[in-house]
Amino acid sequence: MHFTLQKSKIAKQSSIQITGSKSESNRLLLLQALYPEFKLENVSNSDDSNLMTNALNSLSDIVDIHHAGTAMRFLTAYFSIQEGRTVTLTGSKRMKERPIEILVEALQELGADISYVQNEGFPPIKIKGKKLTKNKVSLKANVSSQYISALLLIASKLENGLELTLEGEITSIPYINMTLSLLDEIGVESSFTDNIIKIKPITKKLNSKTLTVESDWSSASYYFSIAALSDVGTEITLTSYKENSLQGDSALVDIYKHFGVVTDFKDNAMTLKKEASSLEPLTLDLKNAPDIAQTIAVTCFALGIPCDLIGLHTLKIKETDRLVALKTEIEKLGGKVDITDKSLHLTASHSINELIPIATYNDHRMAMAFAPLALKTSIVIEDAMVVSKSYPTFWNDLESIGFIITE
Known part of the structure; x- marks a missing residue:
């Protein structure tokens, strides 16, 4: 039209x-899926956030996120820790041209079971969810902050938390800080010193609260x-x-x-x-x-x-x-x-x-x-x-x- x-x-x-902010909404929707104790207000009514919500609630073994790049990255990390569940994550023709290899390799380094369905380095990807016990990984610091945030969002659910080293000059720092601030808001402890981000694991149920986006x-x-x-x-x-x-x-x-x-x-x-x-x-x-x-x-x-x-x-x-x-x-x-x-x-x-x-x-x-x-x-x-x-x-x-x- x-x-x-x-x-x-x-x-x-x-x-x-x-x-509500699409960036904040998509982070908080994933955290809410991991920690159902808290509620959200003023969530974005965008297609991307609706796709994120539907994907997190889906019981299908194929999840199509269309053009939603943030959802592709965040859900790659999310499904990698859903023990016992196998999901193929796919998207639009353009999404299949957008690289995901940097994030996949980082998750594989932590022990994730992820494979490519068509082209090496690009969606669609097949993810077999499992318990991840390794807790140290490095990423180039000038990559999309969404790769970094995807790892940070699941970090507190890893048995030993996460120590993420960013190599080189960091770009999109505000988006990394946004993720860390939202983690802090729900009760996840973190530190960001020099180029190293550490996230502590959560071992007890979080206090219930309502967050406004x-x-x-x-x-x-x-x-x-x-x-x-x-x-x-x-x-x-x-x-x-x-x-x-x-x-x-x-x-x-x-x-x-x-x-x-x-x-x-x-x-x-x-x-x-x-x-x-x-x-x-x-x-x-x-x-x-x-x-x-x-x-x-x-x-x-x-x-x-x-x-x-x-x-x-x-x-x-x-x-x-x-x-x-x-x-x-x-x-x-x-x-x-x-x-x-x-x-x-x-x-x-x-x-x-x-x-x-x-x-x-x-x-x-x-x-x-x-x-x-x-x-x-x-x-x-x-x-x-x-x-x-x-x-x-x-x-x-x-x-x-x-x-x-x-x-």
Whole structure:
């Protein structure tokens, strides 16, 4: 389904309730499966979190997680410790092209029984759950933080806990810290000193409690972009957010000051206010928040600001190769983009081609990152419902603040 977004002007003041963080939800859903003593509130309504829930509740010997990369990684670790159960974990055509070998090898080093069904190093994989007694493993530190978090999430269920050594420079530290903070919240003891993470095993039943998932900062990023492209004085209030968030994408607060967006926190909500700004060129290292690269690149393009974004090496193995996709779509709109395997360089552009169809490549973030352009020109978003992967109500929420959208 394609959506046409007419050139729009949003309300001077508006508010949006955004669903729970996909990152936090998927971690907590797995922990809840391991420790049913606690309950969850404000869980993400995203496809990914629904797939995670269904997979954890499934009694089938084949579990299909479609495009959900986080679920693939977390469930690989989870099923490896489900004693006596054999599961084949599979996914979409793109998922079968996304590497899983680094995580599989780490789990095998701990004693897990995992084999490849088709291509070596890639899903689908066959997992025979068993008791893991080994407790030491090493990983390259610059891999996707989801491999690291997958190991940390099951660590307290290992008989001897886990000592994980990260080799080299660590990327995506906020996501590792998020996992450790959530473990701490449910009562799992851990330490992270230098490049070594230690998790103690849990030997007794945990205290029951209810945990509230913070709303998703990646989803908030599109409203930061909308605020940046809006008239001075525009205000957008988003709930539920914490000023001292665990989510790496909360870096948006500092980054978007560059575009004249000031953030105020009050009563579990944040208000984005557009102020005048000088629109200087932007240079950013996004190794700790790569998921907001698309949003930032499109914001810069829309405002005619050149930018250099580095630290983007993980974008090539996402739902699509996001660097190639960004270059292709921005250049269709009239921009000029150069990319390497870990960076993006946008040359300032002073006009935007109208009613250009934006391909989304089965990637929710492509659809949502380009949507704010409708404040500058009319555009077409192809396969628009791909947003359901992380933010199913996205288009309804945009209409509620003034966007004009037709099928």
